[in-house]
Amino acid sequence: QEVAGLILERMNRQTDRQTDLTFFYFFPHTESASARECQSFLGFAHFLSELGSHPSLPRLLGVVTVQTPLMIAVEELEHRDLLSFLWRCRQDHTGQEAPCDMTERQIFTMGAQIGSALEYLHSKNYIHGNVKARSVLVGRDLSVKLWGLGPAYRRKTSAGSIEYVGDMEMRKWQAPEASARWSFGILLYEMVTLGGPPFPNIIASELLQHLQRVNTIKRPPNCSNTLYSIIKSCCQWKPMDRVSLAELIRKLQSKEKSTNDQAVLRVSEPFDMEKYMREAGYGESLNYTVL
Numbered sequence: 587q588e589v590a591g592l593i594l595e596r597m598n599r600q601t602d603r604q605t606d607l608t609f610f611y612f613f614p615h616t617e618s619a620s621a622r623e624c625q626s627f628l629g630f631a632h633f634l635s636e637l638g639s640h641p642s643l644p645r646l647l648g649v650v651t652v653q654t655p656l657m658i659a660v661e662e663l664e665h666r667d668l669l670s671f672l673w674r675c676r677q678d679h680t681g682q683e684a685p686c687d688m689t690e691r692q693i694f695t696m697g698a699q700i701g702s703a704l705e706y707l708h709s710k711n712y713i714h715g716n717v718k719a720r721s722v723l724v725g726r727d728l729s730v731k732l733w734g735l736g737p738a739y740r741r742k743t744s745a746g747s748i749e750y751v752g753d754m755e756m757r758k759w760q761a762p763e764a765s766a767r768w769s770f771g772i773l774l775y776e777m778v779t780l781g782g783p784p785f786p787n788i789i790a791s792e793l794l795q796h797l798q799r800v801n802t803i804k805r806p807p808n809c810s811n812t813l814y815s816i817i818k819s820c821c822q823w824k825p826m827d828r829v830s831l832a833e834l835i836r837k838l839q840s841k842e843k844s845t846n847d848q849a850v851l852r853v854s855e856p857f858d859m860e861k862y863m864r865e866a867g868y869g870e871s872l873n874y875t876v877l
Contacts, residue, residue, distance in 0.1 A: 624656070626743075631658050633739045637710070642703035644723060644731050663731060665724035668696075672719060672781035673857045687850045690810060693777045694842035696722075696730045700773070701835040703732035704766055708831065712738045717769035718759045719776040758784045758793060758867050767828045771803070771820025778809045778817075780853045783866035790867030797823055808851055812841055 631649045639645065650657040665671045675686040700722060707714055714721075714737065721734025759772045772784045784803060788796050803821050805814045816837055819829040829837070 627656055627658075629743060630736070630739050633742065634658065634660070634735070637712075637735075640703060640706045642699045642729075642731050643706070644733055660733075661731075663723040663725040665726070665728075667720050668722035668724050668730060669719035669776065669781050671724045672777065675851070676780045676853050676855075676857050688777070688780060689847050689850055690778070690813060691842060691845040691847040692728060693774065693813065694838045694845055696728070696777065697770075697774055698835055698838040698842060699730050700732050701770065701831060701838060704770070705831055705835065707738065708766075713741055714738050714766055715741055717766055717773055719773060719781065722773070758790055765825060765828065767820050767831060767834065770834065771817045774813065774817050774820070775803060775806065778813060778851065779806045780851060781857065781862075782806070782853070783862055786865040793867075808853065812845070816841075 628651060631651070634646045635649065637643070637646075644663070645661040647659040647661060648657075649659070671686070672688065675688045677686075700717075704714060704717070714732070714735070716734040716737045717732075718734075721732065723731045723733050725731070759769050775784050776782065785793055785796070800823060802818055802823075809817075816829075816834070820834065822828045
């Protein structure tokens with residue numbers, strides 16, 4: 587706690603900008619940890635420091651490496667991850683808590699910010715590999731920042747090692763060849779459905795065959811033609827048919843200016859965690875063997 591306080595005190599002296607919250611990544615059991623685990627933790631800290639600053643990426647506030655516990659301090663945002671935020675938007679708010687209203691314009695605004703972060707990562711030759719609502723942080727002003735950078739670091743360091751083939755629980759978010767543009771389309775789907783899982787009626791183990799038959803993601807009931815067109819342009823089976831990241835950002839920014847911000851998105855079905863986990867494909871990885 588003393589070290590964490592020193593980091594925050596130093597940050598307050600260095601900037602006038604307010605940080606919503608600070609999240610600390612601790613490296614536990616340092617004495618018993620393997621050299622490889624320690625090196626990986628320090629490598630990730632170095633990766634974050636080299637990444638540089640971008641408005642839509644969380645700020646690295648500090649790193650402790652000269653004493654235990656090893657620690658990385660990263661900017662955290664008030665509403666935390668986007669998926670949990672979207673689930674709260676489904677619920678009726680009673681009492682003193684302010685309503686959590688999501689509009690289609692906010693989807694375009696958030697999408698443009700996330701796209702900008704992806705474009706920045708690509709300019710540095712990094713592949714995010716983990717684009718989904720759980721990897722997005724939401725601030726008090728509903729601005730968003732892209733997090734979940736662990737896969738980007740592992741891809742950089744493993745050079746395609748079999749150890750980092752990918753998260754089996756990402757199968758409904760990733761194209762067969764792991765495309766950020768495909769996953770971006772799924773992210774937009776998550777947003778308009780207020781945290782609904784993609785392809786809810788298709789089990790994850792059959793999704794590849796489903797897509798090979800030129801099936802595409804279905805339009806949610808509350809999704810406009812404009813937004814659905816953008817989602818489909820991301821989720822094309824052939825990579826060459828997908829919208830470019832630059833064009834995607836341009837479309838999102840254009841629609842942000844012209845879309846009505848009054849109609850609040852509603853989903854009639856209450857959130858059910860057990861149903862979500864089943865439809866999202868979590869746990870099915872136990873039935874898989876990676877060759």
